[in-house]
Amino acid sequence: MILTEQSPTLTNPLQSIKPDLRVGFVLMNQFTLVPVAGLVDSLRFAADKSFRSEQIHCQWDWMTCDDQQVSASCGMVIYPTKPLNLWAQYDYIVIAGGLLGETRNPPNWLLEALREIHIARVPIIALCSGSFVLGKAGLLNGHRCAVHFTIRDEFCTLFPEATVIMDKSYVDDNGIITCPGGTAIDLASNLIRKHCGALRARKGLEYLLVQDKDKDTERAESSQDTFYEHARVQRAIVFMRANIDQALPMKAVAKAVGTNPRQLHREFVANTQDTPANYWRKLRLDHAKRLLINTSQNVTTIALSSGFSDASHFIVWFKKEYGETPVSYRKRRREVQMLSNEVSQGAFTDDPDL
Structure with missing residues (x-):
């Protein structure tokens, strides 16, 4: 068909699809290219049905501190794709550093903006x-943080209140995620698994020729789970995860870690900025969301296996947390998958599952 001036404008129906994962990259001048490339290429493979690099399931933007081009430490010039806006409903904000001359003295307005989005619980x-x-x-x-061995001494001198970790590919401590360098592919894989499902995470690993580790081993090695210095809070979280399918009262959690509900409440709020009841509910909802993504179980089964007393209770809290019902969330993902299939029909037919 030949479009004329009178022809209606054709739009890509995929452009209206809500992504499962949105990442805003803030590139500091002289940033290190490899970890940025590993993270974004993993997102790219997980973003669409085929391999056209369409930003469907995942979306990302390049931003700089002054909305001007920056150079990677290797000399590659990168132009921003969006004006700097840390509040644009991103699931994660990435600060990409590199040469220390650019990151030792960041602008004060950036520091203040990062404090604000952290308070708003944006990772x-x-x-x-x-x-x-x-x-x-x-x-x-x-907080615990992963630091490259070449900058450890200076980092420890400047920030003595941080706990430096040297043997992890990344550390996630209460929404503060640090990655010392490398490819950042394992970090990306876990983010994709959490938001987009195991299949999309595996797709990226396979096509980047990276071996997929056992899930439990991967969590232990990369410190995916949030860690808190308060031993009792940490033990309580371990208990919550181990009993994610049990509708236990908070009294049982407190008893398991050797305290009472009131004291546990105070310690949780001081360490996590959340009550133990809310924290456990969020763990349950995250578990249920993964089941919706990766299984065909009905809503009632998922509700019960996630520790909710019934499906109605589960639906109310799921909608409150994610803005839609479990059924509409699952339906939307399936529609995205079907639409993506139609758009890519005839291409890459040798890869039907990805």
């Missing part, structure tokens, strides 16, 4: 020397 990822930016913002005080 922040620091790649390479991006940890210096978070340290300057005071966001690493009392």
